[in-house]
Amino acid sequence: MSLPGIVGLCHIGFAVHSIEEFQRTWGALLGLDDWLVRDVNQPDGLLQLHGEIVGPASSRVAFARLADTAIELVEPHDGRTRTSAWLEERGPGIHHLAFWVDDLDRAVAALGDTAEVTYSPAGRRPGLAAPVSAVARGHGALPLAPEPAPGFWAYTESRDARVPWCLELLDARSTDIVRAAFGDHLVYPPPHRPVPGDPLVEPQPPHVGDHLVHPPPHRPIPGDHLVHLRPHHAVPGDHLVEPRPPHEDRA
Structure with a gap:
């Protein structure tokens, strides 16, 4: 079954031992000099890895x-994350492709048994609960x-x-949250255009500059079934002729 609702690529993620080394080598080769670098702290008990609640962790990321x-670079520091495990298993390199989807719940459900949610907030895996710290x-x-x-x-x-990589799915309805954290260093989906029956999106005003191609104004040609009718000329026996007023000499 195909993955529904993909609306665009957000970024390509690399697992690295050193962000600085990547910037100095591949970054220079690609002409990348405008990097956003952030330290990320993972709280205790909020994320899961392969179905197990994980403890606190810290990483450095660059976009x-x-x-x-x-491009996203992820440099793990402490604790267990999917990227730290990936580096231990496979070494540095491309780790994930991140795509925006219009409905994350629907996209994950569509994957069914063909894929595993290997790393996510704990609530994405049913049955997992945050540990009670003290009683x-x-x-x-x-x-x-x-x-x-x-x-x-x-x-x-x-x-x-057989080709190992992670598919990161991002809910497009949370674009504002991601943009507030990372600004224009990521790629975002176009504003959502509501479709009939979409209960999750409030109606929005029409957009200027539609990404769909509109057909040119129709120019009728002989035999074209879309040609507008010309003014009707009545002929004997024509049932479309409007009735005329009765003649005065009729009885």
């Missing part, structure tokens, strides 16, 4: 625009851990493919 796409003795039953949120992104991987 740069390249032609009509973007005072003698004060009643254990409190229920809050249901973790599914988030707006997920790393997925094919169960059968």
Whole structure:
């Protein structure tokens, strides 16, 4: 089954041991000099890796625009992440392609058993819950851990493919959140154009500059079934003729 609702490529992700080394070599070769570099801290208990809740972790990421796409570099520092595990398993290189989808829940559901959600917010894997950090003795039953949120992104991987890479899916309805964090160093989908029956998007005003091609104004030719009718000339027996007023000499 094909993946539904892909609306555009966001970036190409690389797992690296050193962001600086990539910038000095490949970055210079590609002419990339405008990098956004951020330190990212992963809180304890909010993410899952292969179905297990993972603890705190930290990484450094860097983004740069390249032609009509973007590059992300991920340099793991501490803790367990999908990128740190990838470096241990396969070494540095291309790690993922990130695509925007119009509905992340629908896209993940469409993958079915053909792929695994290998890394994501814990709520993306049913049955996972954030751990309870501490419970005072003698004060009643254990409190229920809050249901973790599914988030707006997920790393997925094919169960059968021989070419290893991750497919990162990003929910296009969360574009504003990502743009606020990373600005124009990533590529974003065009504004959503509502379609009939789409309950998830509020109607928006028409866009200037449609990406669809409109047909030119129609110029009728002989035999064309789209030609507008000319003024009707009545002929005997024509049932489309409007009735005329009765003649005065009729009885």
